[in-house]
Each structure stands twice: as structure tokens, then as C-alpha cells.
Amino acid sequence: MADEREISIKAAPAAVAALRARLLKRPGAETVSLYSAYYDTADGLLGANRIAFRVRKGDGDVYIQTIKTAAPADQPFKRGEIEQPLADERPEIGALQAVLAPDQFRAVEQAGLAQRYATIFDRTRAPLSGLDRSGEAFTAELALDVGRIEAGDRILPISELEVELKAGSSAALFEVAKAWVGGGVAGIQVTSKGARAEQALSGAAPSVAYARSFTPDPKASALASFGQMAQDCIDQWTLNLPNLTETGDVEAVHQARVAIRRLRSLLVVFAPIIATDAAAADLAALKRAFLMLGDIRNIDVLAAETLPLLMASGFDPRDGARVQAALARRREALWRAAVERIDGPGHTRMLLGLAGWLEGDLWQAEAEPVQRLWRQRPLGPFAAQRLDRAHRKARKAAKRAEAGAIADWHNLRIDLKKLRYAAEFFGGLYPADAARPYVRALRTLQDDLGRLNDLEVAQATLLASGRAAAAPDRAAFGRVALYAQAYLAGASSGATGALARKWRAFAKIDPFWRED
Amino acid sequence: MRTILVINLKGGCGKTTVATHIAAAMARSSAATGLADLDRQGSARRWLKLRPARAEAIQGLDWSKALGKPPRGVDRLILDSPAGLRGDALTAAVDLADCIVAPILPSVFDEMATDRFLKRIDKIKAVAKGATPTLLVANRYRPNSIAGRRLEAYIAGAGRSLTARIVERALYADLATQGLTLFDQTTASARRIQEEWMPLLEAVDRA
Numbered sequence: 254m255a256d257e258r259e260i261s262i263k264a265a266p267a268a269v270a271a272l273r274a275r276l277l278k279r280p281g282a283e284t285v286s287l288y289s290a291y292y293d294t295a296d297g298l299l300g301a302n303r304i305a306f307r308v309r310k311g312d313g314d315v316y317i318q319t320i321k322t323a324a325p326a327d328q329p330f331k332r333g334e335i336e337q338p339l340a341d342e343r344p345e346i347g348a349l350q351a352v353l354a355p356d357q358f359r360a361v362e363q364a365g366l367a368q369r370y371a372t373i374f375d376r377t378r379a380p381l382s383g384l385d386r387s388g389e390a391f392t393a394e395l396a397l398d399v400g401r402i403e404a405g406d407r408i409l410p411i412s413e414l415e416v417e418l419k420a421g422s423s424a425a426l427f428e429v430a431k432a433w434v435g436g437g438v439a440g441i442q443v444t445s446k447g448a449r450a451e452q453a454l455s456g457a458a459p460s461v462a463y464a465r466s467f468t469p470d471p472k473a474s475a476l477a478s479f480g481q482m483a484q485d486c487i488d489q490w491t492l493n494l495p496n497l498t499e500t501g502d503v504e505a506v507h508q509a510r511v512a513i514r515r516l517r518s519l520l521v522v523f524a525p526i527i528a529t530d531a532a533a534a535d536l537a538a539l540k541r542a543f544l545m546l547g548d549i550r551n552i553d554v555l556a557a558e559t560l561p562l563l564m565a566s567g568f569d570p571r572d573g574a575r576v577q578a579a580l581a582r583r584r585e586a587l588w589r590a591a592v593e594r595i596d597g598p599g600h601t602r603m604l605l606g607l608a609g610w611l612e613g614d615l616w617q618a619e620a621e622p623v624q625r626l627w628r629q630r631p632l633g634p635f636a637a638q639r640l641d642r643a644h645r646k647a648r649k650a651a652k653r654a655e656a657g658a659i660a661d662w663h664n665l666r667i668d669l670k671k672l673r674y675a676a677e678f679f680g681g682l683y684p685a686d687a688a689r690p691y692v693r694a695l696r697t698l699q700d701d702l703g704r705l706n707d708l709e710v711a712q713a714t715l716l717a718s719g720r721a722a723a724a725p726d727r728a729a730f731g732r733v734a735l736y737a738q739a740y741l742a743g744a745s746s747g748a749t750g751a752l753a754r755k756w757r758a759f760a761k762i763d764p765f766w767r768e769d
Numbered sequence: 770m771r772t773i774l775v776i777n778l779k780g781g782c783g784k785t786t787v788a789t790h791i792a793a794a795m796a797r798s799s800a801a802t803g804l805a806d807l808d809r810q811g812s813a814r815r816w817l818k819l820r821p822a823r824a825e826a827i828q829g830l831d832w833s834k835a836l837g838k839p840p841r842g843v844d845r846l847i848l849d850s851p852a853g854l855r856g857d858a859l860t861a862a863v864d865l866a867d868c869i870v871a872p873i874l875p876s877v878f879d880e881m882a883t884d885r886f887l888k889r890i891d892k893i894k895a896v897a898k899g900a901t902p903t904l905l906v907a908n909r910y911r912p913n914s915i916a917g918r919r920l921e922a923y924i925a926g927a928g929r930s931l932t933a934r935i936v937e938r939a940l941y942a943d944l945a946t947q948g949l950t951l952f953d954q955t956t957a958s959a960r961r962i963q964e965e966w967m968p969l970l971e972a973v974d975r976a
Contacts, residue, residue, distance in 0.1 A: 525799045622963045623798040623952060626974050634844060638799065 259417040260430045261442035262601065266412055268437020269399050273377045276397055282379035285311055287400075289372045291447055292344055294364035304352055305447040306366065308344050318345055321447070322352055370450035374400025374411045385428055387613065391421025393429050404450040413442045427609030431602050440596030441604060444495045461504045462492035464515060468681035475627040475635040476617055479523045482678055483611050486516035491604065498595055501588040503553045506546055513543040518674035522639050526627045528619035532610040538603040545591050551714040552584045559711040559737070568736050572729040576715070579726040583718050636679035637766045643672040644764055651756050659705070659745050662752055666702035673699055679766070687765040694759040701755060705748055708741045770839060772846045773973045774866035776859075778889070779882035780852030783872045783908040785812040786941055788849035791870070793950035794963075794970050795845040796825035803843040805830040807862065808851035819948030836861055863893045866901055868976035870969065872908040875916035880923045887927075904972050905929060909937040933969035938962070 264272060276282050289309040293299045299306050303323030310316055322333035335351055344366055350358050378396040385391055394417045402409040414433060418426040444459065452459065465485055469478050489512035496505035520529060529536060556577060564573040594600055610616065647668040654661035673695050680688040712734060719730030775788040788804065796802040804827050806813035817829040830837055839846060850862055863869065873883045895901040905924065911917050924931055944950055951959055
């Protein structure tokens, strides 16, 4: 089975004609009309195994059957594929034996396959070859697909540029894709045509992608481990794009930010042995995306947690309802602006740039020569060192907080967040029962500090939202902000004592990475 | 912990330069590093005293009177040995080491002395059994020189190989007077010269 390496980028309908003309100028380019029927059993056995089964009719009544296995959940750009020619449009079900366990295949054979949905589109394709940034040769195919998906009674448009790598390094795939962004081509199309059809049939929203619980391979080198962990963070971000851009679900916004925060924390943890110069501009753009989503997240937390808390404590519910409605409108506006940015050329190039930076190992190539020693050193010693450093930094911050002001507790919160991510990145190297008490106590302490921070952020969000609100709503925002300020002062005055006690309880737990 | 013994019975072949460079490279690569001075002359100890606070930390150990206890919390321990280490002291140092690094100068006198030295340590059990590799480093090497070519021929003739070739440069002496090494420099030209050391560093890291 071949690994298919491809990226699809959305193409604005207004850009299609010019893009098609540009492709057709390339040697070997052609336009073909493709009709594909997708099959499954009545109860979706293939879909449940994340297999797409397709019979495609191309020009000249040529039928090709393709079985695509799912991209692993953590690698959205890689799928397995088996192709075979058919004599006619009838699917050859026996081919599924290559991808299904015997009992699964028997179940499919018994149930029988029926057409589930179809894709009808024109494909303008052109071969492309060249040298990637490192001088390695590659060949690829560009394909502009324009048409529709017919799924039940739903019709979904197709308008995307697909870049498929035929030979060469994976880094070349991202370089080529990035070069074609612009002129109406922007926005990663993460969801395959088949997955979009299934979503339309089921009525389900795109799923939310969570951080995988990562178990580092103790035999893998530190640098190889960084590559895998960073890829996981970028994949989590990428896999949240469909929900983020189509529905803007609260949890998708939250998890997209978690993905970016994880990546940025990972870069700090591995800073001594990697180099980020080549990705500096893209990482700065990623930070801006993080802040942009942060404005939406702050409203989500304010609306779902802080405002109800204030209203439960006695704030005027009429003002509360007015502010909630205004926040919902502001959230909608911020989300729409975010979608425009995310599906825009700048963000698309940034994402492809970062993915290419990781694939091409540029973060190794640019580092000092001695850092290459980490290609052969295992992760364990490095992990212990970095965990120790983060733990000691948090201890120092806690000492300042116990003697200082509420702002010092916020600084501790930030240090604890970094410690927590390091513990989550590396915790899998140690026995679960050793790491669990530490990580659990760390999370509890972090949650308490987070609640205090939410109140402070709520104030700032209320003030910013009030300034942006329509005139009739501003007075209500002002009253809520004043109430929140008083509430916060009350919450803070009692909080530091409890936080200090929780910190001391956490500090008594043995760091799980230290040898006795 | 990995222990690297830098040794050659011949004096003046650059043992302390090689030892301090391995130590600084290891420290720069985020390994907790110790440098033990086995030499009563104390060159490595004096170098450590000159080392500025901004440079990567290296824990110094005075083992000039006797081998000490390997310290806790150190990932890489480099032993800088005196010229003429012999007998039980030589055996004890070799037994402690995970690998041996022998600097050689491209001169006929150094080649003869190194020959005698290698024959001596080849008899020590850990080396004879292949448990402790011996890595040869050409120091103050000049590419395409008569001396350089003769050294290459001698090494090949002895059935051995050079792990690294460190080109002769004035900067080594200059940096040593400040308690520094090439690995404390981050300029592009320093990085290029650091590449000469990488085959040795990768080999000692793997041993």
C-alpha cells in the first residue's frame, strides 16, 4: 500500500478560471471529468474503520477502484491507498481483504456494499518537478478540483487545489503547497471529500481534536522525540481547523489554543538543543493567531463561567442578560474576523511553513554542532534536566508569591503551566504511579490559580467589550466591570492563604523524575 | 555517567587542550559535566579557575593525589591525566574510563611514544577485551603537510584510524588564557571549526 502525501488548499470560486488557465499552461496538463461513487455497508462498517471505498469513472469509461485508509488521527497529511482498474462500475469487494481483519471482511461481505455518496468534479491536473530547498529532487502533481459532493439530499461545493507528492522529501510537499498559496488559494482543506460527505449525511459537526497522551519511546533520541511531539502539536492545531472555521465551537477554539500553547511550551522546553531561527517569522505569526483566538476564548470563559458567577452572587440579572447578548454579538464578530484570517493566505503560508520546517529537520540543521549529539542521546537524561529546571523555577516563583502580591501568584501560574506541559510531555518516560500524584496536584493548583486569573481577565474583557459595544449597552458593561472589580478584590483577599497552603502541599510531593 | 580519559605518556601533545574542549563541548550540549585533573601540574585546575561565570559551568575535581569518587549528578566526567602515568595508577584510570582519548602530534617522536603507550594500554584487561575503546586524535594537525601525511601513514600502518583531526590554530592558546574553549564561542567561524571535533565528540558520547 502506498502512503499518499497530499495537501488540499481551498480555492475561491472567483479564482478558479485564472488558476485553471495557469495550470493548463504547464507541460502535460489536462482537464478530466471525474465521477466517483463511494460505497459502504448500510451500517457504515467501512466508515467505522475509517476506510473510504471508491469507484471512479474517468474520461473514456475507465474505471478505477481506490481504497483509502484513514490518515492516522495524528497525521492529517498521510493516508494509505490501494488502487486497481475495474472492467466496469461494479466494485471489487475482495480487495478489502488487504485492509480489514478476516472477521471484519466477512461482515462486510455479508452485509454487501451500496453507494453512499458521489463526487462529481472537473480535475485540471499538471505534473510538477524540481529541487527542494535542500537540493533533493521531487515530483508532484497539482490538481484543481471544481464540482460538487452529492450526499443524500445535500449538495456541497468542491473548489480546492490539491498538491500530491509523488516522489521526494515530505518537506518538498509543504514548499510546493506554500508556493501556490495566494490569488484566491488559501485555507487548508483538512477534511477529505469523503469525510465531508459523511458529515453531511450524519449531520454531525466536525470533531474537536484533543492533545494525544504521548508516550515517548525511551530508546528514541531526544531530537527525534522533539520532532514527534512538535508534529503532534501542529496536527492538533490543523485537525481543529474544520470545526474552528465552520462552527467556531467553544471547545474547538479552546483546543486550537491548547495546541499552539503546547507547541510554544515544547519549544521552550527543548530550547537548549534546537534552533528556531528558520521559523522565527512563522512562530511570531502563530503567536498572533494565539492572541487572536485568546480574545474569543476570554469571551467564552466570561460568558460561561464568570458572568454566571457574578449573577449568582447578586449582580443585576437584567444588566447580566444585556451584557451576555452583547458579548455573543462581539464573539460572533471576532470569530468571523478570525475565520477570515485563518483561511487567508498569511495564516495558510504560516502553517505550511511550520509543517515544512518540522519535516525538513531545519531545527536540527541550524543548531550548534554540539546539539547534534542529542540525535544519539536518549530523551531520559534531557527530560530529567528540563523537568528539574522547570520545577526549581516554580519553587522560586512560589517563594516570591508567598511573600508578595497577587501579581506574583499570576507569575507562578505561568511557571506552573510550563512545568505542567513539561510533565505531560515527559511523564510517559516514568512509571504512571510515580508521575500521577505530582501531575494531579499540579493540575489542582493550576486550576485554582486559573480561576483567579479568569476573574482578572474577565475585568479586562468587560472593559474592552464595553468600549466596542453599542452605546445603549455600555452603561451595563460599566456596571458589570465595577461589580467584577469588587468581587475580584473580595476573592483575592482570601485566596492567597489557600493558594499558599495548596502550594506547600504540592511542594511536598517528590519530583517523579529524580532518582533516590 | 560516562567517563572519558584523555591520556598519552608523551608530554606536550595537547592533553589538557583536548580534555578542556571535550568538557566545554559536553557542558555546552546541556550535559552536566565534570573535569578531573589527575596532574600535579594542575593545568586543568588553573584553567577552570580562569573560567568566567558566563561560560557553561564545569565541575572541577582535584584528583592529582589519588582518583576520587565519581561525583553524583554528573553526566560526563573527563579525566585530564599527566604525562608518564604508569603502573597501577594507569590501570586504575583506564578501569574507571568508558573510553580513552589519546591526542597525537604529527611528529616522529610523538608517533614512537604513542606506539609504546598504545602497546602498554592494550595489555590492560578492559582495553584488551574491547570494552574500552581507544580513540586517536591528531592534534595541531596541518592538512597536506609532510608531517600530516606521515602521521596518516603511520596510523594506517599500525592498523588503526584517526577519529578526529584538530587543525593547528593560535586561537586555542588565546582562549585557554581566558578559561575558555572554542565551544564557548558562538560565531559562524567558530561553528565551522567546531565541526573538526564532532567525530570525536560523537564517538565519546556513544562509547
